[in-house]
Structures are given as C-alpha cells and as structure tokens.
Amino acid sequence: MAIEDDDKPRKKVTHEIGQDLSLLSVEELGERVALLSAEIERLRAAEVKKRASKNAANSFFKS
Numbered sequence: 001m002a003i004e005d006d007d008k009p010r011k012k013v014t015h016e017i018g019q020d021l022s023l024l025s026v027e028e029l030g031e032r033v034a035l036l037s038a039e040i041e042r043l044r045a046a047e048v049k050k051r052a053s054k055n056a057a058n059s060f061f062k063s
Contacts (some may be wrong), residue, residue: 015032024032 013031013035015035
C-alpha cells in the first residue's frame, strides 16, 4: 500500500537567520516571510506587555 504525499506529515517550516535561500521556491519564501512576520508581531506584543509592566512597577516604587 503506497503512502500518498498528502498523507505524510509536513515538515515544520523553520528559518535560520543567514541561511542559503537559493534552494527555496517562491512559495517557500512566501511561507518564510509569513512565519517571520507573525513572529515579529508576537515579539512586539510581548515587548509592549513587558514595557507596560515595567512602567507600572516604576510608577509604584516612585510613589
């Protein structure tokens, strides 16, 4: 019984900063851009949250 390509688990898309991009297809590059864009948004949200927490602590201890 042959396993169809659609039934195989897909390899998780990861990206390593500085890796060779020449072997990636246009679709794979688009996936990487989407992945990294989502990660940037996640990092920015965490930064905003931590900055708010830090500012609240600073305000508390300055009072």
